[in-house]
Amino acid sequence: MPQSRGTRVRARATDTTKADSERLLRFYRQMMKIRLFEEQVNQLYLSAKMPGLAHLYIGQEAVAVGICEALKPDDYITSTHRGHGHCIAKGAAVDRMFAELLGKADGYCRGKGGSMHIADQDTGNLGANAIVGGSAGIATGAAMSAKMRKSGQVAVCFFGEGALGQGLLYETMNMASLWKLPVIYVCENNLYNEYTHYTETTAGKVDARPEAFGIEAETIDGQDVVLVHETALRMVEQARRGDGPSFLLCNTYRYHGHHVGDVDRAYYRPKKEEEEWRTQRDPIQLLTEQLETNKIADDNALATIEGELRGEIEAAVQFALAAPYPDASEVDKHVYA
């Protein structure tokens, strides 16, 4: 497992205020919602009810939630092919997400986008992206626009460590630094670009890259939602103040395959490694320990939350399954605005 600067010790007892407690419970709820959503996505794939493939976010929940909870509703995010977690964390409704995944007319994109292209303007989500690194320009441009419009908004660009291979990222980071744009580059290092370990594709030190452009970079444990959140708050504050971009490298792990169909993984990553992350570094488990140690919630209370979420997810799936497909006349609509 990668060593991170600023790794927190597990479940330390701290004085917590009521506001803190509510915040932690909200993190729990959001992370659990993502996990249950993704488990359903996998089920829909396995039961051949979902067309195409999807890339599950399970294991990485603390990153999306820790960061999006530091944002205002009208702040922007851009997302990736592994985008369901970002989308939920920014406030999207799961029923319309499922509908999109099934290609239904009630989906966020009327069934035209699917898993890799969900966008939701109402929650500031400028879209998932099926081109690795493809959203670096969009996020940086949104930050430039926010600055020009003096709107006070910030933009967060989520991307996997695979996107470090794309030149666009470096062109845009350079400009973001030059022009002090309110953008935060969040690199989720889940160790693998598809089926290749990132150390085989990534030279030198990752955080030295933004630093070369004068962008402050931090490397943290992406399984610790509180740490992610606190770091994000600082970076968001800096961006809003007009003090320019920052770069956050979160060390994390995806539990499932690169996509739902990637089930035989032993040739590229050891079972033992998967086991270790699942049992020792699970972000929801780590937060649960913290909630319980600090007596914010007990097993029962957490089970109640989980039960509520299960109900919500189940209803959302039923909604999506029952929703109609788009009418054939939709096919050539929206090509031009």
Added chain:
Amino acid sequence: MRRDLRVFIIGEDVAEAGTPFKVLSGLVRQFGPERVIDSPISEAGIAGIGVGAAMTGMRPVVDIMFGDFVTLIMDQVVNQAAKIHYMSGGKLKVPLVIRTTLGATRRSAAQHSQSLHAWFSHIPGLKVAVPSTPYDAKGLLKSAIRDDNPVIIFEDKLMYQLKGPVPDDDYTIPFGVADIKRAGTDITMVATSSMVQVALAAAGMLEKEGISAEVVDVRTTAPLDKETIVESAKKTSRAIVIDEGYERYGVTAEIAAVIAEGAFYNLDAPVKRMGAMDVPVPFSPALEDLTVPTPESVAEAAKKLCGKP
């Protein structure tokens, strides 16, 4: 690769994973990681490295996973690879192969479903191959690797499921030579890549209705075997051109123009074009299936041209 040590392949997940489509499985075990190279997700970079290596004595094959990602390599291919031989007055050569994919209906949405071979076919200095069968894929790929020019070879993703005879021996298929995949007398169907199979299926349906369709597989869009296409159209006096790229300004437009110029006085009906609908490929199956020619839609168009609705 056995025959020529200068040949190597570079791309994302080409080695251990054998590409996401598993078409290169086992290659790294046979030739080692020095010749089957996993790259970072840096399409522009690997294309550029391919150009430089090709200019200096190697014969690289650059693997671009999805044809949609060719957008990222355009400068290296169009401004560099395509022009270097000419600009250097014939001194420098770029024996580079780019392998990539095309084709929709895999529910992969707008950024993983396009067929962009027309873009390269437009550029002097580039050659473009669009095989439609396993046999042709091998013969055309070998020709591409042995060619002294930059060649882009588009493989239909659905064709990876297709089975067909492929001899073990070292055969090649020359560029610029179309193949009549099925002989017929009433109508000519000129098709590329994925659409050859669609045309063949349509021809089977038409046979039952008493229409004899000839299917011409162009095999390479650049160079294009105009002669075979025109001769077939002259013979049958009717033609449909079918291609999975966008219809407007596309491969179908070029081939239709070739037929119009070469066979105009022999035609009994205007040339019909069938390409992908001019929309970003939608995700929903209910919409995606409407955007590409199918055996049914091709057969119907053929019947109309033959005056048998």
